[in-house]
Amino acid sequence: MPTTVAExxxxxxxxxxRALILHTALDLFRERGYEETTMRLIAHEAGVAPGNIYYYFxxxxxxxxxxxxxxxDEHVAASQPVLAQETDLRARLLGVMRAKIETxxxxxRFSGLxxxxxxxxxxxxxxxxxxxxxxxxxxxxxFAEVLTGSKTRVPDDLQAELPNLLWLYHMGIIxxxxxxxxxxxxxxxxxxxxxxxxxxxxxxxxxxxxLRPIRTRVLRLLTDLRQDTS
Amino acid sequence: MPTTVAExxxxxxxxxxRALILHTALDLFRERGYEETTMRLIAHEAGVAPGNIYYYFxxxxxxxxxxxxxxxDEHVAASQPVLAQETDLRARLLGVMRAKIETxxxxxRFSGLxxxxxxxxxxxxxxxxxxxxxxxxxxxxxFAEVLTGSKTRVPDDLQAELPNLLWLYHMGIIxxxxxxxxxxxxxxxxxxxxxxxxxxxxxxxxxxxxLRPIRTRVLRLLTDLRQDTS
DNA sequence: GTCTATAACCGGATAGAC
DNA sequence: GTCTATCCGGTTATAGAC
Numbered sequence: 228m229p230t231t232v233a234e235x236x237x238x239x240x241x242x243x244x245r246a247l248i249l250h251t252a253l254d255l256f257r258e259r260g261y262e263e264t265t266m267r268l269i270a271h272e273a274g275v276a277p278g279n280i281y282y283y284f285x286x287x288x289x290x291x292x293x294x295x296x297x298x299x300d301e302h303v304a305a306s307q308p309v310l311a312q313e314t315d316l317r318a319r320l321l322g323v324m325r326a327k328i329e330t331x332x333x334x335x336r337f338s339g340l341x342x343x344x345x346x347x348x349x350x351x352x353x354x355x356x357x358x359x360x361x362x363x364x365x366x367x368x369x370f371a372e373v374l375t376g377s378k379t380r381v382p383d384d385l386q387a388e389l390p391n392l393l394w395l396y397h398m399g400i401i402x403x404x405x406x407x408x409x410x411x412x413x414x415x416x417x418x419x420x421x422x423x424x425x426x427x428x429x430x431x432x433x434x435x436x437x438l439r440p441i442r443t444r445v446l447r448l449l450t451d452l453r454q455d456t457s
Numbered sequence: 458m459p460t461t462v463a464e465x466x467x468x469x470x471x472x473x474x475r476a477l478i479l480h481t482a483l484d485l486f487r488e489r490g491y492e493e494t495t496m497r498l499i500a501h502e503a504g505v506a507p508g509n510i511y512y513y514f515x516x517x518x519x520x521x522x523x524x525x526x527x528x529x530d531e532h533v534a535a536s537q538p539v540l541a542q543e544t545d546l547r548a549r550l551l552g553v554m555r556a557k558i559e560t561x562x563x564x565x566r567f568s569g570l571x572x573x574x575x576x577x578x579x580x581x582x583x584x585x586x587x588x589x590x591x592x593x594x595x596x597x598x599x600f601a602e603v604l605t606g607s608k609t610r611v612p613d614d615l616q617a618e619l620p621n622l623l624w625l626y627h628m629g630i631i632x633x634x635x636x637x638x639x640x641x642x643x644x645x646x647x648x649x650x651x652x653x654x655x656x657x658x659x660x661x662x663x664x665x666x667x668l669r670p671i672r673t674r675v676l677r678l679l680t681d682l683r684q685d686t687s
Numbered sequence: 688g689t690c691t692a693t694a695a696c697c698g699g700a701t702a703g704a705c
Numbered sequence: 706g707t708c709t710a711t712c713c714g715g716t717t718a719t720a721g722a723c
Contacts, residue, residue, distance in 0.1 A: 339577040339579075
């Protein structure tokens with residue numbers, strides 16, 4: 228079994244306790260929500276002392292960082308079937324996006340927490356922070372695979388920027404999903420279908436001569452931005 | 458003096474205390490940051506009892522709702538010069554976006570708090586919540602004015618959706634600005650210049666026949682989305 | 688040195704008297 | 706509409722066990 232982003236190989240006593248606390252916490256978050264789950268309760272359920280949690284996790288919010296990684300692993304796994312079978316860019320992207328929502332569904336209630344920190348530049352929990360880099364990187368790689376494994380020919384310069392853009396796109400979709408109260412989350416799925424269609428078309432249009440000036444401008448902007456962000 | 462979104466006309470005893478607390482709080486937030494400002498300190502500085510603040514504001518975070526409104530009023534005021542003088546769409550949008558960043562600058566340190574709630578659908582503080590509707594509405598109207606006052610002819614169907622899109626765009630810029638650590642926030646200003654240019658071009662391209670299928674798809678998607686969100 | 692437990696602290700929030 | 710006293714839960718200090 229390959230080492231995942233969520234749990235490095237070691238299995239020392241400490242690592243086990245750490246994993247125990249994390250899983251207990253995530254289960255409780257899923258069942259009762261974040262605010263309603265007290266640190267004292269997590270400690271009690273995990274059979275450790277309240278203060279002990281802080282030996283493994285800097286704060287209650289940091290328990291969420293663990294969720295990031297866990298969620299990514301599940302997303303990658305759920306994406307494998309489509310990526311193995313489909314060669315159409317549209318179908319691949321659609322499959323990966325659906326996999327994201329499906330695997331996240333159990334955590335819908337408390338996923339909002341992830342975004343809370345998105346705004347705080349000083350928070351290590353922000354998806355843009357250095358601490359989140361490994362997870363973000365791995366997720367971006369997944370989108371790169373969506374492109375490289377498809378039969379659609381994507382120009383090299385675009386190919387370099389698109390995975391990052393798709394990562395940003397998928398964050399936007401998650402934000403929408405968070406607010407989506409429709410039954411079975413149908414609105415989110417419809418949004419995904421429509422936007423994937425649009426993205427595929429826009430990529431297809433990228434080589435049209437008429438749009439060249441816009442395309443170069445966009446590319447310049449993107450490389451410009453990556454300068455000190457990545 | 459016209460009634461603003463931030464402060465309705467009344468000036469009863471209560472309204473005065475409320476305003477006093479709000480301004481004291483925002484001043485302290487600006488000076489020391491949000492986390493470092495305790496409710497007890499706000500109460501002390503405002504000369505009221507700690508518990509009394511909760512008579513006027515449901516929570517510490519709710520003090521931020523007051524900031525939303527105040528910030529909007531300043532943004533609208535700072536936008537007036539450009540909107541009165543310029544007729545070029547590009548210049549108008551650029552001016553309004555710059556005004557946004559300029560007026561927000563003093564609050565850069567704690568503006569992240571605004572976004573924290575963006576992710577939480579249950580929070581009345583979310584910019585997408587019903588409670589935020591008046592402010593969001595007023596801000597969207599500002600972007601509508603950017604369009605209607607320009608000499609650029611925008612097709613009716615686009616005209617109906619664009620203000621909402623521009624509002625979303627401006628939220629994205631603010632998110633970028635929150636994370637921008639460059640001196641004088643130059644990266645944000647550059648991003649604004651480039652994206653405004655792009656937006657203007659894309660609007661210009663909207664009527665090109667080749668792009669008609671994409672355009673209709675986008676419009677359908679947008680009207681679809683507004684269905685139960687607005 | 689790695690890990691665990693207890694007690695206390697601090698600040699947001701609430702109850703209820705005036 | 707304002708105050709005081711108190712609660713509650715995240716967090717920290719610190720002592721000690723393995």
